[in-house]
Amino acid sequence: MNLPLPPKPSHKKRLKEWDKWLENFYSAVLKKDEVKDFKYIPNASWLLNDLYWRLTEQYIRPILKKYGNKEHEERVIHPYKIASASEITVMMVEPIQITNNPDIEKKYNALFAWFVAIQIIEGWDTGNPVKIKAIHINAIANSQEHTTRTQFYPETLSIEHIKWLINLNLAIEKPFFLNAQFWRLFYLSCLTLAQKETIDK
Amino acid sequence: MPTKTRSYATNDGRAYYRNSGRYNEFTKKAKEKFINGSSSSLKQKSLAQAGNNTGAAISTNKAKNELGL
Numbered sequence: 574m575n576l577p578l579p580p581k582p583s584h585k586k587r588l589k590e591w592d593k594w595l596e597n598f599y600s601a602v603l604k605k606d607e608v609k610d611f612k613y614i615p616n617a618s619w620l621l622n623d624l625y626w627r628l629t630e631q632y633i634r635p636i637l638k639k640y641g642n643k644e645h646e647e648r649v650i651h652p653y654k655i656a657s658a659s660e661i662t663v664m665m666v667e668p669i670q671i672t673n674n675p676d677i678e679k680k681y682n683a684l685f686a687w688f689v690a691i692q693i694i695e696g697w698d699t700g701n702p703v704k705i706k707a708i709h710i711n712a713i714a715n716s717q718e719h720t721t722r723t724q725f726y727p728e729t730l731s732i733e734h735i736k737w738l739i740n741l742n743l744a745i746e747k748p749f750f751l752n753a754q755f756w757r758l759f760y761l762s763c764l765t766l767a768q769k770e771t772i773d774k
Numbered sequence: 775m776p777t778k779t780r781s782y783a784t785n786d787g788r789a790y791y792r793n794s795g796r797y798n799e800f801t802k803k804a805k806e807k808f809i810n811g812s813s814s815s816l817k818q819k820s821l822a823q824a825g826n827n828t829g830a831a832i833s834t835n836k837a838k839n840e841l842g843l
Contacts, residue, residue: 575785576783576785589822590821590822593822593824594822596824597822597823597824597828597830597831598834600824601824601825601826601828601830601831601834601835602831602834602835602838606838606843614780614781614782615782615783616782616783619783620781620782620783620789620791623783623789624789624791665781665791665792666781666791666792667780667781667792668781670780677843680841680843681843684834684837684838684841684843687833687834687837688830688831688834689830691828691829691830691833691834692821692822692823692828692830693821694829695823695828695829695830696820696821696822696823697821705829706829707827707828707829707832708829709829710829710830710832710833711829711832711833711836714829714833714836714837715833715836729836729837729840731833731836731837731840732837732840732841735837735841
């Protein structure tokens with residue numbers, strides 16, 4: 574099917590990224606599982622890209638703070654909001670299709686949403702000379718803090734977030750900004766670890 | 775029981791999204807309304823690093839096991 578290409582360079586770039594994220598998720602996660610009756614829905618990346626821009630332009634950009642002078646004002650969407658909107662987009666489109674097993678299908682879609690958000694946080698060049706790496710991301714994602722001297726919080730940060738995505742009712746709410754705060758804190762936690770490593774060296 | 779309709783696109787760029795339950799407006803018209811592309815997205819480095827040793831791949835596989843998949 575020849576679907577219309579988005580006109581803006583940033584929209585075209587994101588379309589290629591959606592393609593790549595689907596490909597990466599397949600090769601890094603789905604392929605080794607040999608998930609039975611799995612397929613991506615037709616035109617998955619186009620649908621994801623189309624909805625992503627609709628959501629960001631409708632819900633996020635209009636209420637962001639303006640930068641620049643009066644002649645050229647811009648509302649910049651930061652990586653945390655991009656990660657947040659991408660996750661919500663995935664959960665609205667549900668690009669992963671697994672026949673006759675809606676529960677498993679939902680879990681894989683939520684895992685894909687997490688995967689995309691981490692790819693964005695991991696790959697974004699924030700300008701900070703200290704870069705976060707896979708080791709920092711995994712340490713934070715897998716963290717289980719103490720609740721008492723002998724007990725730990727029952728779920729890792731990643732699982733708690735993924736379960737929240739699974740149970741989120743997007744027909745009722747689209748918590749872009751709340752979720753963006755999660756990703757900002759996630760990045761800051763990773764950055765703290767990375768900076769500590771730099772100081773310790 | 776009928777299965778839930780999945781997200782899909784039609785040839786003219788019209789789209790239906792599974793979890794909003796309705797058609798959106800025509801893509802062409804919607805695109806005219808888009809004010810700006812995200813300029814920050816053009817400054818970013820690679821957002822789609824491939825491989826099994828990325829933070830995304832490792833943390834997702836770990837979460838997958840914890841979910842019992």
